[in-house]
Amino acid sequence: MIIVKKIYLWLSSLRGSIYVLGLLCVFFLLGTVFPQGRDIALYEERGGAFLPLVKLLDLLNIFNSVWFLSLSFIFFLCLLFCAIRRYGIVSNKEKGLPKNIKPRYSLRTCWGVGEANEEAFQVIEKTLNFKRIGQNDGWVILQKGLYYKWLTWLYHAAIIACFPGLLLSGFFMTEGILTLEAGKETEIKSMMGDETLGWLVSPDHPLPSFTIILDEFLTEYVEFPELIYPDDKRSRFAIALGWKDLEYELKENSLFPKDWLSRLRLIRGGETVAEKTIEVNHPLKFESYSFYQLAYTQTLNLRINNSKELIEVDTGRRAQEIAGLNSKVKVGTLRTGTLFKLNGTKVKISPFLMMKEVITDAEGKVTTREEQKLELGKSIIIDGDKIELIDFQEKSMLSYRYDPGVPLLWVFGSLVFLIMALRCFGRWYMLAYKIEVKDGKTLLLLSVKSKGLLADPEWLKDKITRIINA
Amino acid sequence: MLTQEILGRDAYLLTIELKLFWTIAALYVTAVPLFLLFTFTRLKSIGNLARGILTGAATLHIILVIFRTFEGGRAPFQTLYESLSWFACSAAVTFLIVSRKWKDFRLPGAFVATLCAGACFYALFGRDPAVEPLSPPLQSYWFESHVFLAFTSYAVFIVSCSIEASCLILRPFLKRGMIIADGFTEESIRRYRRTSFNLVTFGFPLLTFCVFSGAAWANEAWGRYWSWDPKETWSLITWSVFTIYLHAYGIRKWRGNVASYINILGFFCMMMTFLGVNWLAKILGIPSLHLYSV
Numbered sequence: 001m002i003i004v005k006k007i008y009l010w011l012s013s014l015r016g017s018i019y020v021l022g023l024l025c026v027f028f029l030l031g032t033v034f035p036q037g038r039d040i041a042l043y044e045e046r047g048g049a050f051l052p053l054v055k056l057l058d059l060l061n062i063f064n065s066v067w068f069l070s071l072s073f074i075f076f077l078c079l080l081f082c083a084i085r086r087y088g089i090v091s092n093k094e095k096g097l098p099k100n101i102k103p104r105y106s107l108r109t110c111w112g113v114g115e116a117n118e119e120a121f122q123v124i125e126k127t128l129n130f131k132r133i134g135q136n137d138g139w140v141i142l143q144k145g146l147y148y149k150w151l152t153w154l155y156h157a158a159i160i161a162c163f164p165g166l167l168l169s170g171f172f173m174t175e176g177i178l179t180l181e182a183g184k185e186t187e188i189k190s191m192m193g194d195e196t197l198g199w200l201v202s203p204d205h206p207l208p209s210f211t212i213i214l215d216e217f218l219t220e221y222v223e224f225p226e227l228i229y230p231d232d233k234r235s236r237f238a239i240a241l242g243w244k245d246l247e248y249e250l251k252e253n254s255l256f257p258k259d260w261l262s263r264l265r266l267i268r269g270g271e272t273v274a275e276k277t278i279e280v281n282h283p284l285k286f287e288s289y290s291f292y293q294l295a296y297t298q299t300l301n302l303r304i305n306n307s308k309e310l311i312e313v314d315t316g317r318r319a320q321e322i323a324g325l326n327s328k329v330k331v332g333t334l335r336t337g338t339l340f341k342l343n344g345t346k347v348k349i350s351p352f353l354m355m356k357e358v359i360t361d362a363e364g365k366v367t368t369r370e371e372q373k374l375e376l377g378k379s380i381i382i383d384g385d386k387i388e389l390i391d392f393q394e395k396s397m398l399s400y401r402y403d404p405g406v407p408l409l410w411v412f413g414s415l416v417f418l419i420m421a422l423r424c425f426g427r428w429y430m431l432a433y434k435i436e437v438k439d440g441k442t443l444l445l446l447s448v449k450s451k452g453l454l455a456d457p458e459w460l461k462d463k464i465t466r467i468i469n470a
Numbered sequence: 471m472l473t474q475e476i477l478g479r480d481a482y483l484l485t486i487e488l489k490l491f492w493t494i495a496a497l498y499v500t501a502v503p504l505f506l507l508f509t510f511t512r513l514k515s516i517g518n519l520a521r522g523i524l525t526g527a528a529t530l531h532i533i534l535v536i537f538r539t540f541e542g543g544r545a546p547f548q549t550l551y552e553s554l555s556w557f558a559c560s561a562a563v564t565f566l567i568v569s570r571k572w573k574d575f576r577l578p579g580a581f582v583a584t585l586c587a588g589a590c591f592y593a594l595f596g597r598d599p600a601v602e603p604l605s606p607p608l609q610s611y612w613f614e615s616h617v618f619l620a621f622t623s624y625a626v627f628i629v630s631c632s633i634e635a636s637c638l639i640l641r642p643f644l645k646r647g648m649i650i651a652d653g654f655t656e657e658s659i660r661r662y663r664r665t666s667f668n669l670v671t672f673g674f675p676l677l678t679f680c681v682f683s684g685a686a687w688a689n690e691a692w693g694r695y696w697s698w699d700p701k702e703t704w705s706l707i708t709w710s711v712f713t714i715y716l717h718a719y720g721i722r723k724w725r726g727n728v729a730s731y732i733n734i735l736g737f738f739c740m741m742m743t744f745l746g747v748n749w750l751a752k753i754l755g756i757p758s759l760h761l762y763s764v
């Protein structure tokens with residue numbers, strides 16, 4: 001029993017919470033040093049230096065490891081025990097009253113001895129709205145503002161209340177990625193995701209299925225002129241001294257993605273149940289699901305050297321080999337959709353992309369030739385090969401998610417922030433006063449304790465002094 | 471307006487901006503030795519000059535930030551160039567507000583001015599100053615509040631850390647009776663540490679809001695409120711270290727140097743979140759959703 005009590009006391013102590021949180025920080029840190037979600041075999045193959053430790057602590061999947069989850073649970077216990085233990089302290093009014101009060105300020109008044117108590121009552125309780133909470137050794141004790149200990153207790157309790165939300169996310173969350181082609185239907189028949197801890201509750205817990213259709217995928221660009229800015233430090237300094245000029249240049253491909261949008265429809269039992277044009281930061285929400293615009297893919301149909309067969313090529317930043325070409329090429333993003341120009345006008349982009357030859361010399365040094373613009377229906381020559389852009393397809397990539405933990409987390413997360421802000425920025429005073437007569441003068445003795453950044457005992461003293469003198 | 475005219479105008483505005491920015495950086499650098507000199511000479515004129523120069527730099531910096539806001543037509547903290555500038559500006563302004571009544575304690579000014587100068591020169595030498603449009607993930611109502619409050623809390627933590635570091639440096643001298651001037655005593659060290667604690671108490675709810683709003687934003691943009699991305703994880707480390715600091719301050723025995731060291735550790739974690747994590751992700755080849763800000 002003594003051991004249990006000791007553990008309870010340690011976990012509910014400030015010191016205990018510091019050590020546990022410190023240890024959690026070490027895990028967080030490890031999680032940023034070791035790439036998460038990678039395969040341990042790959043780590044081993046690449047000669048990973050810390051293999052035994054990585055295996056022992058499951059460092060490549062640290063945030064789902066037994067160690068981390070156990071430590072998080074211990075931290076949860078810290079919070080819980082702390083809240084239980086401190087509930088008694090906070091709610092005990094007697095314990096909150098100060099003892100052996102020493103005066104901090106001694107204010108001279110012009111009150112007569114008989115009327116002093118009544119005058120003090122008028123000033124402090126009536127004018128300044130302090131509430132009397134007790135008496136001790138002749139001191140009248142009052143307070144004003146939200147009691148800080150309750151606020152501290154409450155937001156710690158709200159942190160505890162966030163844990164069920166995290167658990168709900170962990171057990172029931174399901175998510176996935178959809179790659180949609182315009183006009184084609186895709187069925188969403190969701191089950192618990194394998195990567196979640198859903199198997200603990202039920203391995204097959206189907207959610208109602210429906211169909212999703214992408215009606216249209218749109219891209220929008222803005223003109224984004226390139227700044228001709230020197231790379232070396234001296235030239236940069238020269239601009240500051242006015243020895244060099246700056247210039248903006250508008251090139252063929254000086255475009256910046258403004259938006260990408262997917263016009264979606266959800267269908268259940270032959271009826272449209274939801275529709276929306278989604279974009280990044282503006283998902284479509286339906287029942288417990290949310291569909292997010294993640295990215296898009298582009299596939300080009302190229303004809304190489306007039307051959308009959310078309311070759312499918314993905315756009316992207318990497319240099320790639322294309323069947324029929326002598327050299328490697330970098331195939332830039334296909335620009336299509338709407339262009340918002342600098343001068344305020346809006347035009348339809350005639351689809352094009354930039355392509356360039358990549359040359360690797362005998363020593364493995366990589367250089368590139370100048371970019372060429374390849375327009376839809378037109379051709380370019382790279383290293384003697386003719387490349388013609390015949391057609392292209394774009395697919396929209398969406399992520400979807402079902403997460404019942406989110407509403408709980410938002411409610412209690414907001415509460416944590418709001419109550420914490422009240423506690424830290426607000427003001428709370430505990431004031432004790434006593435009348436003392438010395439050398440025929442009536443003195444108002446004050447003792448002030450305050451919490452919160454807006455509380456200022458000096459300001460309070462000055463205010464009381466001003467009222468007394470008035 | 472014709473496109474060529476727009477390009478010419480933008481280049482001209484950027485040239486003015488860069489000149490102003492270089493001037494500000496030079497002022498920050500000038501303030502550093504003056505703050506240090508005051509600490510050793512205690513000459514009031516030098517202390518006032520240091521503060522005056524920092525005030526001038528901060529005033530110009532506010533003008534620069536407003537100028538950039540008009541140039542870009544949006545809040546000026548999208549690119550790292552802009553963030554570094556805003557980081558320095560908010561740190562200098564916060565320091566000037568917090569220290570407005572300090573007459574004998576100028577060493578923190580040297581720390582703050584060094585950091586401001588470092589951030590400015592990194593932006594000027596190392597980053598591209600072009601005004602970029604907002605990329606789709608950043609087009610959110612969370613953008614301004616999330617970033618603004620993050621940098622406000624950073625500014626507060628910088629000043630808090632500079633106070634703690636100064637106290638740690640000055641205390642041994644004080645103990646040997648070497649710098650007792652103008653009433654700078656053990657008691658004033660306790661008072662300054664209290665100020666430092668109050669600063670963290672101010673910054674902590676803001677940082678809490680940042681972690682929370684970051685999660686809300688990620689949920690809106692990617693559908694996942696937390697993905698253990700390196701930047702997210704480092705922000706959680708920073709938040710946890712400052713939580714530890716606030717708790718350590720509640721333990722009487724730890725209120726002195728121990729709490730100071732934790733506060734300084736919090737500052738390093740904050741710098742990791744802001745800058746270090748980008749380098750870490752690049753060096754270790756860890757993919758990060760936040761790397762667009764590099």
Ligand code: HEM
Pocket residue numbers: 011012013014015017075078079082083151152156159423674713716717719720721
């Ligand atoms: C992530 C979790 C936590 C956060 C964010 C947090 C945050 C804070 C903050 C900001 C303060 C200072 C302001 C105030 O006094 O209200 C504080 C104080 C306090 N916390 Fe926590 N806390 C956490 C966990 C814990 C745990 C596990 C315990 C249990 C021992 C605990 C016990 C306390 C106590 C007793 C105080 C008052 C200290 C004093 O009177 O000086 N906290 N907490």
